Amino acid sequence: MxxxxxxxxxxxxxxxxxxxxxxxxxxxxxxxxxxxxxxxxxxxxxxxxxxxxxxxxxxxxxxxxxxxxxxxxxxxxxxxxxxxxxxxxxxxxxxxxxxxxxxxxxxxxxxxxxxxxxxxxxxxxxxxxxxxxxxxxxxxxxxxxxxxxxxxxxxxxxxxxxxxxxxxxxxxxxxxxxxxxDWRLMIPLGTWIVAFILSLMYFVPRVKQRSVESSDARSRLMGRIVDGYTNITTLKLFAHTNHEQQYAREAMRDQTEKSQLAGRVVTSMDTTITTMNGVLIVTTTGLALWLWTQSMISVGAIALATGLVIRIVNMSGWIMWVVNGIFExxxxxxxxxxxxxxxVTVNDQPGALPLKIENGGVRFDGVDFHYGNGNGIIHNLNLDIKPGEKIGLIGPSGAGKSTLVNLLLRMYDVQGGRILIDGQDISEITQESLRAQIGMITQDTSLLHRSIRENLLYGNPDATDEQLWESIRKARAEEFIPQLSDSEGRTGFDAHVGERGVKLSGDIELFARYAKAPVIAITGSNAKSTVTTLVGEMAVAAGKRVAVGGNLGTPALDLLSDDVELYVMELSSFQLETTDQLNAEVATVLNISEDHMDRYSGLPAYHLAKHRIFRGARQVVVNRQDALSRPLIGEGLPCWTFGLNKPDFHGFGLREENGEKYLAFQFENLMPVRELKVRGAHNQANALAALALGHAVGLPFDAMLASLREFTGLEHRCQWLREHDGVHYYNDSKATNVGAALAAIEGLGSDIDGKLVLIAGGDGKGADFSALRAPVAEHCRAAVLLGRDAELIAQALGDAVTLVRVDTVQAAVEQSARLAQRGDAVLLSPACASLDMFKNYEERGRVFAQAVECLS
Structure with a gap:
């Protein structure tokens, strides 16, 4: 055809x-x-x-x-x-x-x-x-x-x-x-062509600029409206309808003004072109008639001139917009x-050969690698893995375990040294042949937006049905795959996963399905590790067979056991993203502040991820002083509260009698605050949260209070190190976001007689540091800043306190010792992640502790 x-x-x-x-x-x-x-x-x-x-x-x-x-x-x-x-x-x-x-x-x-x-x-x-x-x-x-x-x-x-x-x-x-x-008929058209080109040169850039400004304003307006609709539950919960209307009104006013400005240029352009077109028609027709009266042209020439001119005039507006479209x-x-x-940063070398596997030995030979920031994640690594040898990579988050695997897969090129497989440098073989020889199971649950069959066969599209079923049986998936269906009626292997298809579960939801004992579920931007550990110790003191883990320590699925009487789970927002129904006995969001803003579109998206913890919960624990911790669902459920103010009914809080401050439940004093071995208001809040969670599952107060009296806190979490020349030194390296640093600054700052010298800085993960200014001005004598985002923190603090910039933690400790006075405390609470300078926050804390120990 x-x-x-x-x-x-x-x-x-x-x-x-x-x-x-x-x-x-x-x-x-x-x-x-x-x-x-x-x-x-x-x-x-x-x-x-x-x-x-x-x-x-x-x-x-x-x-x-x-x-x-x-x-x-x-x-x-x-x-x-x-x-x-x-x-x-x-x-x-x-x-x-x-x-x-x-x-x-x-x-x-x-x-x-x-x-x-x-x-x-x-x-x-x-x-x-x-x-x-x-x-x-x-x-x-x-x-x-x-x-x-x-x-x-x-x-x-x-x-x-x-x-x-x-x-x-x-x-x-x-x-x-x-x-x-007649050559004179060319004069009006030639003049018009020049004027038209000049008009294009003048108006088209201006129309484009004003259109972009109007489009940007329209996008902002759309974003504000969609933000309100997306988080309508939060909006209704806080009764901020008028505030939301004003928020949208400002964007709508701006969009209207930008649209009007764009309309002015378009109107001016249309008026100018229309005027020019009118002049062209009149002058050409008039000139043609005059020439005809002088017997210089025929009647046909008049028709030709006027017809062509009218056609050109009709095309002129179209051409103006076509040129504008071309520029866009x-x-x-x-x-x-x-x-x-x-x-492309990772290329196959010219003439690269396929990988040939004979034995399967792997060797890391003097490997150096960093993510482009000059600080080594892996430095001079030498490791020989013998053929058939099984090894485990053990280390804290950020130590480089995943990086090492990615280097072996050549997802990145090493900055120094080389990696060999059976003596073949992987930089000299083809990437496709290398990865085809290495099997890997990734940590995340993301699947391609395709059918279950296509996902299962992705690693080996030529596998037979027998091989497919053998893999399914090994994964113990033969029971649930036939039961899957998507929104379009496809079932089993033909069901599609993804945004409009089957919703598959993460490890936490699978854990919840098979856990037979009650679950205490804990999340929050800060203090969740401390509270989880503390509740676990309370349960042990109460004689419970308890399993503690999740995001802290042991992975959730490894905790499953018929002997466990109580699970205490710390959960991250990442884990909760793939959790639809947790069905916890009691759940809490300890607090909400900006964190992982490099992952989420904003605080509302992060907030929604955290609040998935309440789905199916039988009881909830709420921070009275953090409105964002209140669940958006579950109204009418048993609710226990905690806060640093006086407790209400069903509440834990602080009461003061005869100058003594007490941890209290409702109207009963439980124990003096001074008996806690950990200092600061934030640790008092942690103790109250743990009491509320333990009480919700029936732990006796005697056991819980005994645990509180013995609890010395977590390493790197506002950990007291030593006193030197009348100055106390605290390691809060685990404060990897602004909210955690605020808790430490306000908690410790209000608990000492002197002032704080704050050490802060690192990789801020896109955070807004402006919230630090007021508490730093109130509680700090000076701030010593280091790391990649030191300048951003300095801009946020402004002239609130004396600012000192250094390059290392050792220099920060030395400067802090000079700035501090007797009765003060030096606090490492970075408000940032550590990966711009260290493997993880633990290494940062250890370096700080060593520098403090070296003070003389």
Missing amino acids: LYRRFEKLIDIFKDAPTPAPPNTVFAFYMYYLRQVWPTFLALLVVGLIGALIEVSLFNYLSRIIDLAQTTPPKDFFSVHGPELIWMVVVALLLRPIFVGLHDLLVHQTISPGMTNLIRWQNHSYVLKQSVNFFQNDFAGRIAQRIMQTGNSLRDSAVQSVDALWHVLIYAISAMVLFAEA NIGTVQDGLESISQP
């Missing part, structure tokens, strides 16, 4: 001419246009002929009028028959043929073919990027750029040929026809280059 011939003119799956696309806009355009140049050359030729045919029709009209005036009616067809037949052929045969050819080239060849050629080559190139490339950008944005860049490049190229080329030929042809009639598409292509034209 004719359609099929045109649809096959471009091979969308052809190999790219070079390994990487260019990184400049012009070169990027030429890179793809050169691959389809025959099609665009054909489009240029067809466009040229089509424009000439359009102009010739006006010339034929002029010619017919002149012939009718000079030829007797009875002789008209006999004399001019052949010429009239040619006109009919042009209008009824040639014009449809070339319009059809034009449409076939655009709609059957270029539109699907060139667009998907660009997408295919860009997608193929981006797939070669390292894991680091995808970790540093949003997957959705990368995909959108690949999809939109093909559209925009095609549209701008076709528009340039289709519109600008067409109009150029049209204008030149009109000038030639005017010159043939070029901008989209330029934006796409930020992702598409990035150089």
Whole structure:
């Protein structure tokens, strides 16, 4: 068929001419246009002929009028028959043929073919990027750029040929026809062309700028409205309807003003072009009539001049918007280059050979690696793994266990040394052959948005049904897979996972399904490890067979046992994301403050993830002084509260009698605060939270209070180290976010007679440090700052206290010792993660403790 011939003119799956696309806009355009140049050359030729045919029709009209005036009616067809037949052929045969050819080239060849050629080559190139490339950008944005860049490049190229080329030929042809009639007819059109070009140069950039500003304002307005609708439960809970209306009103006012400014430019442009068009019509028609009165042109020439001018006028507005669209598409292509034209950082070497496995020995030979920040995660590592040997990598979070595996898979290239498999340097073999020989089970539960069968067979698409079922039986999945179904009615192996498909469970929900004993579920931005450990010790003191873990210590599924009487689980927001129904006996969100803002879109998204802990809970524990900790669901459930104020009914809090402060339940004093071995208001809050959770599951007060009297706190969590020259030193290295640092500053600062010297800084993970200013001004004498985000913290603190910048923890301790006075305390509470300088917060805390010990 004719359609099929045109649809096959471009091979969308052809190999790219070079390994990487260019990184400049012009070169990027030429890179793809050169691959389809025959099609665009054909489009240029067809466009040229089509424009000439359009102009010739006006010339034929002029010619017919002149012939009718000079030829007797009875002789008209006999004399001019052949010429009239040619006109009919042009209008009824040639014009449809070339319009059809034009449409076939655009709609059957270029539109699907060139667009998907660009997408295919860009997608193929981006797939070669390292894991680091995808970790540093949003997957959705990368995909959108690949999809939109093909559209925009095609549209701008076709528009340039289709519109600008067409109009150029049209204008030149009109000038030639005017010159043939009388050269003076060229003057109005030539003047108009110059004025039109100047108008384009003036208005198009301004329309583009104002349109972008209006679009940005519209996006902000949409974001605020969607934010309110998405978190409607929170909005209703806090009765902030008026506040939300004002929040949206500000964005709506800004969007209206930006839209009005954009409208002004459009109105000015339309008015200017309309005025110019009117002048062109009047001057051309008037000049043509005057020339006719002087017997210098014929009546047909008047019809030709006025017809062509009106046609050009009708095209002028269209051309203005086409040019604006071309610039917008070029901008989209330029934006796409930020992702598409990035150089691949992990490449196969020229002539790289496939990996040949003989024994399977692995050797790390003097390996150095860091994530581009200059501080070694792995330094001079030498490790020999013998063929068939089984090893375990043990270490705290951030120690480099996953990094080591990723280096073996060559997800990253080492900065020093080499990795050998059977004596073959993995940098000299192909990546595909390397990864095909290594089996790996990842920690996250993410699956491809495809069928269960496609996911299971992804590692070996050629596996037989027998091999598939053998794997399923080994994973003990043969019972639940046939029961799966998705929203479109597909079942079993054909059911699709993903956003609109089957919702698969994470390890915490699987744990909840099989746990027979009651579960205490604990989360929060800060103090969850301390409270979890403390509740576990209370349960042991009460004689319970207890299992403590989750995000702390032992993984959830490893805790399952028929002998356990009580589970105490610390849960992170990451674990809760894949937990639909936890069904805890009692659940709590201790507090909410900004954390992991590099993962979540904002505090509302983080808040919703945390609050999944309450789903199915039989009782809840709530922080009276943190409104965001109150559950959004479960109204009417038994609720126990805690806080540093006086307790209410069903509440734990602080009471004061005769100058003595007590931990209290409702109206009963339980124990003096001074008997706690851990200091600070935040530790008092932790003790009250643990009491509330333990009471909810029936732990006796005697056992819980005995545990509190013996609890010395967790390492690196506001841990007292020593006293030197009347100054106390505290290690709170586990304060990896602003909320944790605030708790330590306010808790310890209000509990000592002197002031604090704060040591802070590191990798802030995109946090807002402004909340530190007020408590630092109140409780601190000075702040010693270090690490990557030291300057951001300094900007947030401003002139609140004396600021000192250092490069190392050792220097920070020395400066703090000079700044502190007797009765003060030096507090390491960084408000940041440690990975810009250390393996983890534990190493940071140990270095701090060693530096404090060396003070003399």
